[in-house]
Amino acid sequence: MIALASLFFAKVSLAQKELLSFDENNRYIYYQVADAPGLREDTLLARVSYFLKPEYSKIKLNRTANPNLLNGSGKFLVYGGGGLLKHEHGEIGYSLNIECKDQKYRYWLTGFVFTPYQRDRYGNFVPEPGKEIPLEAISNKLGKKDADSYLDETGTFCKQLGDRLKLFMTKTFAPKKAEVAKRTVTDKW
């Protein structure tokens, strides 16, 4: 029984695409609400900015009408092949939204768009110009194996981003102490 449960656990661990659901517009979404007991809205917003700056500095932030909502767009690479043959198969663009209120915040990633990579004449894998496939349509455009793999990688990326965000939102970071180089004085015995 336990053996079967172990195998089931392995299977469930693989299916990261299950972390994604569909929103009211039938688009893939990764949606989470988290509690932040004792933390005010402005503190949470400051921590979001603090999180994005070093961790995801290439996310382009956009202004929104709601001052408590931060919206940005970014992309991550997806890989194919295994072992030595593993290389970039494409990139997935996404929209990230983080909204804060007193003692809680929510975040969601949506608007996933896959851009396939091709090998160029110089031996690099680069985006195919003009090819953009919404993640919702990826099963119609690509083989099942690739489509499932990219959905799994999307789920994994979203969870990873969410886990890092939670760390920044709940943990207080002490200011970094200036590192003092260890010095040895040789003019004294």
Add this chain to the structure above:
Amino acid sequence: MKKVLLLLCLSAATIFTFKAHAASLPADTGKAAVVVPDPPLVFSGSVDTYYKYDFSGHPNIPTSFANENNSMSIGMIDLGLKKTVGKASFVGELSFGPRGQSQSIPNASPGLVTFPGTSNTGTAYSSYHIQNLYVSYNVTDKFNLTAGYMSTFIGYEVISPAANFNYSTSYLFTNGPFQNAGFKATYTFSDKVSLMAGIFNDYWNVYQSANKVNTFGAQLMIAPVKGWTAYFNLITGPASGTEVDLTTTYQITDAFKLGLNAADFTVPSGVGLTGGFSGIALYPQLAVSKAVTLGLRGEYFSTKTGNYITAGPPAGESVTAITFTANIKAGPLTFIPEVRLDNSSKSDIFVNNNAFTSNASQFVLAAVYAF
């Protein structure tokens, strides 16, 4: 027994889960505060083989590759390595086989040799061909320096069959450069504009210069609208001549892509040669399903008046070539059935039934596996 089975299952589950997670863990393209490991060594390439039949019963069409008649032949195995550490990268790509050797090769060790262990002599041919061998350094996010032996920046088609839609090649490709050795700097102004300028060896397709590095090359890339990229290319040198080239592709809809290549080449003055070539090729392609794309290449190529000989029509004449190609994908394998019709403007430059004629036609079925 149960305990052993349980232990095995737990181990398998752990290893399986860890491996799958590690394999699928995506890398963020943004800068992270934590130390991000450098990308792994990337190993890629292709293998290709084909059958060709020329309807005249003779090998006829003089463009590169697939030159035999009624033959099951091989192209090449192409093996590429790439590694990036911080801002520095290298690419090394070797090919083995006719397509990457005698059909496109700068012979690495030409001349008469004595074969080891015998008294027999023959012409030496290198046992491989370097497609790319260069190092590059990103001085900033926008400014890159590259040096080595690189696939040329001129033209639409390349040697690697995995990067071409058609299996046979155009007259423009065959008569233009394949590779250039040199040093180049590329500045990316934005996603829409970049400029490359470089200095290259005196001759095309050589690992070493004759004695000068005096060919200038430049490429302006613009992307006016989403899906449309255009490259304006120039390569000019006192030994290798001057070629001006436009290569552009436009993914007009999800299914339809249009490519265009136009070029003009003039031989260098002062070396006793006159003439050159010019031409234009159009590449419409339509994806009819997720596995099948149909395409056509329509090319007009003319050899300029003069004493320079092209792989094509005689001086002052032209040739028109129409190639119908399908790409049928089965995972990493692509089947490429192709029918090609060439027609010369004046002279009978092709052979049919032991007589000269102005037109030629051929069928190719190729299989290209890319990894």
